[in-house]
Amino acid sequence: MKYFSFIILIVAVIFVQQSVAQSIYLDELDLSAMECGWGTPEANKSVEGNPLIIAGQKFEHGVGTHAVSTFLLNLDGKGKRFTAFVGVDDEVVPEKASIQFYVVGDKKVLWESGVMKKPDAAKKVDVDISGVKLLGLLVTDAGDWIDYDHADWCDAKIELTENIPLADIVVKTKVEPYILTPKPSDLPKINGANVFGVRPGNPFLYTIAATGKRPMTFSAENLPDGLSLDGATGIITGKIIKEGEYKVTLSAKNVFGNARRELRIKVGSQISLTPPMGWNSWNCWACSVDDAKVRASADAMVSSGLINHGWTYINIDDCWEIKPDAKEPELQGELRDKNGMINTNKKFPDMKALADIVHSKGLKIGIYSGPGPLTCAGFTASYQYELQDAQRYADWGIDYLKYDWCSYSKIAKDRSLPELKKPYQVMRDALSKVPRDIVYSLCQYGMGNVWEWGEEVGGNCWRTTGDITDTWSSMSGIGFNQSGHEKFAGPGHWNDPDMLVVGLVGWGPQLHPSNLTPDEQYTHISLWSLLCSPLLIGADMSRLDDFTLNLLTNDEVIEINQDPLGIQARRIFNEDGKQIWMKEMEDGSKAVGLFYPDLSDKKEPASYFSWGEKKSAKTILKGTDIGISGKFKVRDVWRQKDIGVFENQFETEVPYHGVVLLKVVKKH
Numbered sequence: 001m002k003y004f005s006f007i008i009l010i011v012a013v014i015f016v017q018q019s020v021a022q023s024i025y026l027d028e029l030d031l032s033a034m035e036c037g038w039g040t041p042e043a044n045k046s047v048e049g050n051p052l053i054i055a056g057q058k059f060e061h062g063v064g065t066h067a068v069s070t071f072l073l074n075l076d077g078k079g080k081r082f083t084a085f086v087g088v089d090d091e092v093v094p095e096k097a098s099i100q101f102y103v104v105g106d107k108k109v110l111w112e113s114g115v116m117k118k119p120d121a122a123k124k125v126d127v128d129i130s131g132v133k134l135l136g137l138l139v140t141d142a143g144d145w146i147d148y149d150h151a152d153w154c155d156a157k158i159e160l161t162e163n164i165p166l167a168d169i170v171v172k173t174k175v176e177p178y179i180l181t182p183k184p185s186d187l188p189k190i191n192g193a194n195v196f197g198v199r200p201g202n203p204f205l206y207t208i209a210a211t212g213k214r215p216m217t218f219s220a221e222n223l224p225d226g227l228s229l230d231g232a233t234g235i236i237t238g239k240i241i242k243e244g245e246y247k248v249t250l251s252a253k254n255v256f257g258n259a260r261r262e263l264r265i266k267v268g269s270q271i272s273l274t275p276p277m278g279w280n281s282w283n284c285w286a287c288s289v290d291d292a293k294v295r296a297s298a299d300a301m302v303s304s305g306l307i308n309h310g311w312t313y314i315n316i317d318d319c320w321e322i323k324p325d326a327k328e329p330e331l332q333g334e335l336r337d338k339n340g341m342i343n344t345n346k347k348f349p350d351m352k353a354l355a356d357i358v359h360s361k362g363l364k365i366g367i368y369s370g371p372g373p374l375t376c377a378g379f380t381a382s383y384q385y386e387l388q389d390a391q392r393y394a395d396w397g398i399d400y401l402k403y404d405w406c407s408y409s410k411i412a413k414d415r416s417l418p419e420l421k422k423p424y425q426v427m428r429d430a431l432s433k434v435p436r437d438i439v440y441s442l443c444q445y446g447m448g449n450v451w452e453w454g455e456e457v458g459g460n461c462w463r464t465t466g467d468i469t470d471t472w473s474s475m476s477g478i479g480f481n482q483s484g485h486e487k488f489a490g491p492g493h494w495n496d497p498d499m500l501v502v503g504l505v506g507w508g509p510q511l512h513p514s515n516l517t518p519d520e521q522y523t524h525i526s527l528w529s530l531l532c533s534p535l536l537i538g539a540d541m542s543r544l545d546d547f548t549l550n551l552l553t554n555d556e557v558i559e560i561n562q563d564p565l566g567i568q569a570r571r572i573f574n575e576d577g578k579q580i581w582m583k584e585m586e587d588g589s590k591a592v593g594l595f596y597p598d599l600s601d602k603k604e605p606a607s608y609f610s611w612g613e614k615k616s617a618k619t620i621l622k623g624t625d626i627g628i629s630g631k632f633k634v635r636d637v638w639r640q641k642d643i644g645v646f647e648n649q650f651e652t653e654v655p656y657h658g659v660v661l662l663k664v665v666k667k668h
Contacts, residue, residue, distance in 0.1 A: 022163045026063050026071075026084070026137075026156035033172045034063070034071040035515065037146045038469045039507070041065045046089045052152050054087035054122040059154035064089060067099045067149035068473035069139040070608050072171040078164055079129035084156035085122040088149075092118055096148035100140045101125070105132035107606040115142045122154060129158075134171070136609045145466055146474070171612060177518045177547035180638040181554040188212035188252040188259040191555045192310025195264045195564040197273040197492065200243050202437045205399075207362035208234035209310040210252040210259065211555070221249040224265060235362040240267045264564070270492040271437045272460040274562045276400065276534045278313025278366070280499050283470075283538025287319035287377050288508035290347035291354055298358045300541035307362060309553045310562060313400050313439075314358050315366030315536065320348045321379040335380045340388040342380060355397035366400025366439070367393060371423030372407030381407065386430040394434035403427055405444035420448040421457050428458030441496065441534070451485045455493040461534050463496045470501035470514040472657060473608070476597050479527045480579060486568035489532055495568065496534050500524065503539025503548040511540055518547070519658035522638065525551050526593050526659045529561035530569035530583050556637045557661065560591040569593070572626065578619050578654065582626050590626045590664045591637070594619045596654040616653040619660070623648050631667035636660070 027043035034041040039048065046052055046064035053059070062084075086101045101113040103125060111127045129135060135158075139151040158169075192209035204227060208218050218234035224246045227238035234252070246265040251258060266273065279297055281289040298314045301307050322345050323331040330346040337343060344351050351367075358365040369389060370381040382389045382403075393401060403424065412419040424442050431438050442454055442462035454462035464485060465478045478497045485495045502521050504511040516524060528535060535558075539548065560583060569583035569591070577598035583591040596617045598607070623632050623646075634643045634650050638661050643650075645667050654660050 022160040024158045024160065024166065024169070025061050026153055026158070027061055029073075029166060030170045031063060033170045034065060035069055035471050035473065036065050037068045037141070037149065037471055037474055038066040038467070040512070041069070046091050046152065047150050048091055050089070050091050052154050053090040054085065054152055054154060055119045056090065057122055059085065059152070062152055062154035062156055065139060065151050065153070067139045067141040067146050067151055068471070068477075068608070069151060071137040072609050072611070073135045073137070073158070073169050074171050075129065075132055075135050075158070075160070075169070076164065077131050077133050078160050078162045079132050079135060080159040080161050082125065082127045082129050082135065082156075082158050084125040085154040086113055086125055087116055087120055087122040087152060087154075088118045089152045090118065092148040092150045097150060098142040098144055099149045099151050100142045101151070102136075102138040102140070102605040103127050104136035104138060104605050104609065105129055106134055107611060109605050112605070134611055136606070138605050138608050140605070140608070147466055175517050175519070179547060179550045180522070181550050182640060184211035184553075184555075186213040186254075187256045188216060188254050189555070190250055190252050190259050190261040191308065191558065193274040193562045193564070194261060195266065195273050197266045197268070197271045198240060199269065199271065199437055200267055201239055201241055202435055204236065204238050204240060205359060205362070205364060206236045207307060207312070208236070208250050208252060209308050210234065211305070211308050212252065212259070213254050213256055216252055216254045219251045219253070221251075222246065223248055233362060240265070243267045272439050272494070273491040274564065274566065275494045275532050276313055276439055276461065276536070277311050277558075277562070278315055278364070278400075278535075279311070279537040279541055280315040280317055280366070280402075282317035283499055283501060283505045283507060284511055284540045285508035286317075289316060289319055291349065294354060295357060297541040298361055298363055300544070301363055302361050304541070304544055304549060306549075306552060309555055309558055311537070311552070313364050313366050313536070315368070315400055315402065317368045317402065318375045318377045318404070319379055320344055320351075320367070321375065321381075323379045324374070336385065336388070340385050341392050342385065342389055351396045359397060364399035365397065366402065367398045368402045368404065370404040370406050370408065371427060372405070372409070372411055374407040376404055376406040382427065383408070383411065386427045387433065390427070390430035390434050390438075393438060394436040398436070398438060400439040400441065401427075401431070402441045402443050405447070415447060417448050417453070420444070420450070421453060424457040424459065432458070451488040451495050455488070460492060461494040461496040463498060465497055468498035468501055470505050470516055472516060472520050475501060475516060475520065475524050476599060476657075479524070479531070480595075480597055480599060482531050483571040486570045489566070489568040491564070491566040494532055494534060497528065497531060499536040499538040500528065501538055502551055503537065503545070504543050505538055517657065519655050521551060523595060523597070523657060523659045525557060526638075526661045527581070527595070529557050530581050530591060530593050532561060532566060532568040532583075535561060554638060554640070556640055556663070560585070560637070576617070578617050580619070580621060580625070585663075588665070590628070592621060592626060592662045592664055594621060594652065594654050594660040594662070596656055596658060598656065610656070616655045619652060619654045621650045621662070621664075626664060628664065628666045633665045633667050635663040637663055
C-alpha cells in the first residue's frame with residue numbers, strides 16, 4: 001500500500017511539472033515593446049521609478065506603466081494561467097487618476113477590472129489562458145484622458161505548460177524607417193512662409209529659407225525703409241515704422257541658377273501670420289536643459305539645413321529659472337533682483353548673450369513661464385510680476401513665450417471662464433507694453449474650450465489638449481480629436497495639439513527613438529501640417545537621423561502648414577476606421593490627407609492591438625467631397641510626384657496607421 005501511494009505521489013509530481021513547465025514574471029520580459037502613454041515602463045518600480053505600492057500595499061515584483069498601455073505576448077497556445085494584482089500607484093494625485101485594466105486573449109476579453117482610482121485596493125487577476133496564442137495586457141484611461149494614470153501590474157506572472165524562450169514571448173512590431181521624399185536639388189529654391197507679420201517699430205528678423213548648392217547669395221527688391229539684407233546669409237533685420245503691406249521680391253542665387261519669390265510683409269497689429277516652426281527643449285531635455293544644449297540645438301538647426309526649410313524658433317521650456325528651496329547648487333539663488341526682475345539659474349549664466357547668439361544665426365529664441373507662483377517643475381514663475389517679466393524678456397531679446405497654467409490652479413477661485421481667462425489677459429497686457437514682438441503661446445491643456453476664446457485674450461496659439469507622448473494612443477488620440485476646432489484658427493491665432501514626438505525623445509537626460517512607427521510618424525507630420533499646428537520639434541537636434549531629417553524637410557508638406565490663407569483642415573470622412581481631412585489652399589488647390597487610424601471602435605479592448613496583422617485599407621476620395629467636379633490632378637506630396645489625372649474620384653491603398661498626403665487641383 002505504501003509502495004502504491006509512493007507511485008501515485010511520483011505521478012502527481014510529474015503531472016504538476018508537466019502542467020506548469022515554466023513560470024515567468026512580467027518584469028523578466030523585454031519591456032521595450034510595451035506601449036506606455038507617458039514615461040517608460042519600469043521593472044519592479046512605478047513609472048516614476050518608485051516602489052510599487054497600491055493602496056499602501058507594497059509589491060516587490062511587477063511592472064509600472066501609464067495609460068494607455070499595451071503589451072502583446074506570443075504564448076503559442078502554451079499558456080496555463082495569468083495572475084497579478086493591479087491598481088493605481090500611490091504616487092499619483094488622488095483626484096486625477098482613473099484607469100481600467102484588461103486581459104485579452106486572441107481578441108477576446110478574458111478579464112477586466114472596471115474603473116479603478118486611488119486609493120482603491122489592488123484587484124486580483126487570475127485568468128485561465130489555456131490555448132491562447134496571443135495574450136494582450138491593456139490599461140486604458142477609462143475615457144477621461146491619461147493625466148496621472150500611473151498603472152501597476154504587480155506580482156504579474158505567466159504560467160506555461162511548455163518552456164518558451166523569453167526572447168520569443170514579446171511581440172515586437174518595430175518597422176525599419178523608409179524615406180519617401182527625394183533630396184533637394186542643387187538648384188536654388190526659396191522655401192518657408194511667404195507672408196510675415198510685424199508690429200510697427202519693433203525689431204524685425206527674417207531669414208530667407210533656401211535650399212540648393214552653397215555658396216549662395218541673396219538679394220531683395222523693394223525692401224521697405226528701415227530694413228537691410230545680409231547678402232551672404234539671407235538674414236533681413238531692422239525696423240519698419242509705417243504700417244501697411246509691402247511686397248518684396250526675394251532672390252537666391254548660386255552657380256546653378258537664380259530663384260525668385262515674393263514675400264509679403266504686413267506691418268500692423270498681427271504677428272505669427274503662419275504657425276510657428278522650431279524646436280522646444282522639453283520633450284528631450286526636460287529639466288536637464290542648459291545653455292550648452294540650447295546653443296547646440298541652434299547650431300544643429302543651421303548645420304542640419306532645417307533653417308533652409310523655414311524652421312525658426314529655438315525655445316527653452318521649464319527649468320531655466322531659480323528654484324525655491326532647491327538642493328542643487330546650480331538652481332539656487334535670489335529669485336529676483338531688487339527691481340523684481342527675474343533671475344536665471346546657473347545653468348543659464350547670460351540669457352541675453354544666448355539670445356544674441358541664436359539671433360546671429362538667423363533664428364529666434366523662446367522662453368517659458370506661467371501665471372502662478374511656480375512653474376510646473378517648481379521653478380519661479382510670473383505671478384504678480386507679469387510686467388517685470390515681459391520687460392525682462394524684451395531686454396533679453398525673447399521672441400516667443402510659452403505660458404503654462406500649472407500652479408495658478410491654487411490661485412484661481414474656480415474653473416469658470418473669467419478665472420481661466422484672467423491670468424492670460426494679464427500677461428497679454430504686459431507683453432503689449434514692451435517694444436518687441438513676442439509670440440504668445442497659451443498652455444492650459446484645453447480647459448474651458450480655450451480654442452473658443454484664446455484669440456480674445458491675445459493668444460497667438462493655444463494648447464487644445466494635455467501633453468503628448470511618443471505613443472500611437474497619445475498622438476492619434478490628440479490629433480484625430482481636433483475636428484471642430486478649425487473655425488477658431490487663422491492667421492495670428494492657431495490651435496496647438498502639442499509638440500512633435502519624432503527623433504530622439506525621452507524628457508531627459510536619457511533619450512530613446514520615438515516609439516511611433518514610420519507610418520505613424522508620417523501620419524503625425526501630415527496631420528499636424530493639415531491642422532495648421534505650430535510645428536515644434538521635441539527631439540535632440542544634434543542627433544537627427546536621416547529618416548527624421550527627411551520627415552522635417554519636405555517643403556511641399558511644410559507649404560501645407562505655412563499656407564498664407566491659414567485655413568485649418570476639416571474632417572470630411574470618418575467611416576470604417578478611415579478618415580479624410582481636407583484643407584483649402586491659397587492657390588485654389590486642396591491639401592488632402594487620407595488616413596487609416598482604425599479608431600472607429602476604441603470601446604472594444606481588442607482594437608488597441610494590431611495582433612501582428614499587417615493591413616491597409618482601400619480609400620476613395622470623391623471630387624465632390626472636396627468641391628471639385630469632373631477631372632482633377634493628384635500629386636503625392638511626400639514623394640513630391642504627380643500621380644495623374646482622375647475623373648470624379650481617386651482610389652488608393654492607405655497603410656495601417658499611415659497616410660497618403662495629396663495635393664489636388666481641378667483640371668480645366
